[in-house]
């Protein structure tokens with residue numbers, strides 16, 4: 559059997575069908591029925607937030623975040639080390655991404671380099687808590703206050719992480735989540751916006767459903783509503799969150815024990831209660847990464863290059879300033895298979911195959 563980097567969690571079929579029966583009985587399939595409302599309520603209390611909007615996916619969540627903050631043009635300071643959606647959402651909203659290099663320790667945006675990238679056209683900072691590691695939130699806040707910039711966190715990897723006593727998913731003017739099937743907590747497809755300011759939250763609510771209240775067309779909107787069937791999957795998965803995190807932690811601990819001496823790992827902040835969303839490892843060189851991959855692939859194990867390439871090198875953006883740390887890490891980093899029902903003997907096998915594939919310095 560092939561082992562991939564992730565495998566979607568699924569609840570027992572009857573646990574999902576329990577909600578589907580209610581959907582069929584009510585005849586309400588979408589437009590904020592009881593499953594969507596129920597899931598938003600559960601998310602609100604799990605994350606300890608007031609204003610949350612469950613939307614179609616994590617990419618639309620980022621686009622809605624920009625729109626709700628009235629950012630329709632100008633420059634957005636962002637990280638080159640993320641999934642492509644972080645950059646593409648900025649471009650899709652007709653703004654210009656300005657890339658600031660990352661911290662070598664945890665791959666989040668290097669806050670000490672942000673000020674030098676600010677111009678009169680800068681509107682916001684869009685940072686990513688990549689792999690569930692926290693950005694330097696205090697430093698980013700201080701810069702945003704000084705220059706009157708909005709802060710959006712792409713918090714797609716943060717579900718279940720707690721930072722300085724509150725959900726890592728809850729910082730900034732807006733934080734966005736992804737509930738895609740590959741994420742720690744999922745609703746097949748789905749995402750959310752967590753909004754600090756009530757007025758911005760009300761605007762986003764309107765924008766996510768075409769911008770109108772009945773016949774009253776108030777603002778430009780889009781269709782970002784999510785269906786009852788997706789929310790039902792979220793409700794069925796919800797009771798498993800702590801089990802999912804515990805299962806991931808157990809696997810991460812096995813990797814740690816076997817690989818610790820052999821391979822570079824990101825540094826977790828002391829204030830962070832981590833969610834074990836990913837298990838990234840950094841090889842000494844791209845050559846070493848490819849050598850390890852070929853050994854693993856021979857054994858039907860398929861890790862992924864997360865994230866590659868560095869987004870400042872995307873072929874469809876204007877030539878951007880180079881980001882040497884991100885470009886170097888992107889060449890050498892991979893995420894290892896990590897999902898709760900990955901058998902522990904496979905985790906040991908993967909670790910041992912990796913050690914076999916490491917090259918002498």
Ligand SMILES: *Cc1c(COP(=O)(O)O)cnc(C)c1O
Pocket residue numbers: 615616617618640641643644686712714715735736737738748749
């Ligand atoms: C998954 C992901 C997204 C996109 O989320 P979708 O729900 O797939 O649209 C955005 N940013 C990051 C960092 C992600 O990992």
